[in-house]
Amino acid sequence: MPFVFVAPGQQLTPRSGSTFRGLLNSGGDDLATALQTFAAAVDTVTDGLSATEVVSSVLEDVFGPVRETLDIGPEIEVADIVSFRAEGGTVAGLLRALQPALRLGTPEPLPLRRHGSTTAAVLGVAEALLNADRGSAVVACDDFGDHLDAGAAEHLARELRDSCDQMWMSTRRPDAARAFRPYETVRLSLRTGKRAAHQLTPPAGKRELNVLRQLHLQLLPAMSSRAVVVFEGRHDVAALTAISQRRTKEVVPAAYGVRFVESEGHTEVVKICKLARQLGFRVIAGLDFDKPGEGADTSFAEAVRVADDVVRLPERFAIERALVYGVLRRELIEVFTVLDQEWRLGLTGLEELDDADLEKRVAKALHSSGLHTQSMCSC
Structure with a gap:
């Protein structure tokens, strides 16, 4: 079974071992001939350097005291025995020196690294797409999208997923995870001191299907966090985030891997907590208590059942x-x-x-x- 591992590296470089070189090698038998022709052409260009007046003069001065030591007779021109070769004249050395240059919005070509990390990352994934397009191949990709913008991460993850029969991708980018169905997403954790894998179960009804939209809105952006705190509304999250940022002498919750998540009321808190537990988060429910009564007590009891911890404000407090x-x-x-x-x-x-x-x-x-x-x- 073909197995392709997509690893970060330099893009569009013909050096041995690179993805681009592998693609070139699979293109036919003309590569070896082309490389030998390229090396000969470079040698021809550099041969004239030793013969120039200033170079040959300096070479004579350098070799003058050591002619006898190196057994170079007086009749021999130093320029005839000294030549200059890029990387010693080997083809591999020449290819290591080659770097791609692009004209992207500039009249003159600029090295790829000058076009920014996102451009290089996009081209790297484009190479991987071509490399992964093999029948029945299993493609593995680690830390996908770290240098991609949001749109490119989602688009290229979907393109890569569709290019092969089976795709294993690890990523910290929620945009890349959008390219996969919710039940294809597996979250790995070490929360209890043991390695664990967590995967969503299909929704049992329309209500659970509706709350599943919070996966993309709230939980995928928190995927690399250890814990989530689910509050009743967006104002809770905005206010408590502002408070944590104002307390400059205190460590913010994000430093501990804690992310605030909003919902749309106390009944929604319970649903999101349940969804987050399926993904292996440590889950804390934050509830208001401004309207005491059976509904608030029921939501509190449900939150206690599905969350690791529950924090409820005092009675008559929102x-x-x-x-x-x-x-x-x-x-x-x-x-x-x-x-x-x-x-x-x-x-x-x-x-x-x-x-x-x-x-x-x-x-x-x-x-x-x-x-x-x-x-x-x-x-």
């Missing part, structure tokens, strides 16, 4: 109240006065409110305006 609770009155008035001037929130008469009413008023303004990040950045 993220907006949690953000302003315990903040000094003077600071609340200063921050929300500035926000009102910039965003026209209609927050008049803040000075006249008592502490409890002030807290409710600004929390309500946060909920209706969505300025959670801005308020945290202003504190």
